[in-house]
Amino acid sequence: MIVKFDLFSTQLERNIKIHMYLPDDYISSQETYPVLYMFDGHNLFFDEDATFGRSWRMLNPLYELEKKIIVVGLECNHNGNERVSEYAPYPFYDPEFDETIEAKGKQTMDFIVGTLKPYIDLHFPTIPNRMNTWIAGSSCGGLMAIYALCMYSQYFSRVVALSPYVLPIHTSLFYTAKKSHIKMPSGLYVSWGAHEGSTGHEFISETKVLTELANILLKKGVHIQFDVQPYGEHCEASWEEITPQFLRYLIK
Template sequence: MIEKKYIDMEGVFSGSRIVNIYLPDDYNERRKKYPVLYMFDGHNLFFDEEAAFGKSWGMKEYLENNDVQLIVVGIQCSFEGNGRMSEYSPYDLNYCGEFIQGKGDAYLDWMINVIKPMIDSEYRTKPDKKNTLIGGSSMGGLMATYAGIKYSDVFSKCACLSPAFELCHEQLMADVLASESQRGTKFFMSIGSTELEQTNKIVDFTSYMLELCHILQSKGANCYPRLIPGGEHNEASWEKQVPAFIEYLL
């Protein structure tokens, strides 16, 4: 079942956001506690009619049909101008000739210090690092990667689908190299072959993804890099990867 909350951004960012919270069907019949997966672009996860492009990840059906014992917290993104780019970027960017102020750290601080305590207080969660996951696609995939690197004391399992590494690979690599131990952290990283139209882009991206995974593993993390033949940059393609990253991370 899905519960909806309307969360005020409390001055960090403008307006309020819808948060979709998936609870296992037997949540109200049991007293057990559950791990929690926090996801970006929460409007795209569960219902086609809410998804930005009319197609969701179909996560509700997958979780229900496979009795996955997991709470999923999907937070809606900003729809104001380049607000999503700004919130989902850990670094300042020059994007298509326009300056984007990276507010990713402020956004993650809000997630960690406002959203997570609220979820942990109102639902039966396992709040420790081992049972706190984070995931997203595109800019959300970049943020999930960054969160696992910089906030590994909070998030231990990261689903990073089609991450926008090309926008900031040098900054991200510097943060990976400077990071402390990643022992106990897991990263699922994937990219679709058709997202990278030119052969050299496929080579460049996969080489970078493998290098990133190699460094993370040298610091104690477990990584699952994946090139998806025919994979595209859309929800229909990401839906097909839900079983793989859920099984790997859990």
């Protein structure tokens, strides 16, 4: 079942809509469940909620999963360029908007671990320890998931980053990865597609950055699983195709 509700974030000073998947029998089963936190929650389940009219259609893969889990998706800020700002751990110049993006990624993560997770653990049958708490996202949300691995690993043991938006801030991300203390065991599933961007140069650059990042994280003991998609694009339809794979990665 899908539950939607608003939760106020003191960190971002606004209400955030939560799109939450729960096993249909969660009330009667008396079970407790791992929790996957996800960015862009409005894009996860239903096409009518999705920004571009196409969601990840996650319900069927969740129904078919061998182990039941809870998914908690937070809707992004749709005002102007605020989504990028709230999903940016570091400021950067965006040539498309000809402006420097303000970094509110830390506030977003502080909301997740300081407000959202305690609320979910209090009101729903979760397994709250880090081994059963995961985080995932795509594009800017994928960047945020990697940032969470580096800076909030005391809360999350496994991270999924699909088509992460790393190129504009890779220098800052490398620095964070090198300096951070990442709690073990930790794992990262990272996927990107050869057909992202208008030319093959973006794929080559993204591959170089993600390979270098993986080498930094491997030296710290992080388990890395690459999933390069030869025909993958930067869109919900492509991320839907690999949803079964990353869900199995999380529960294995």
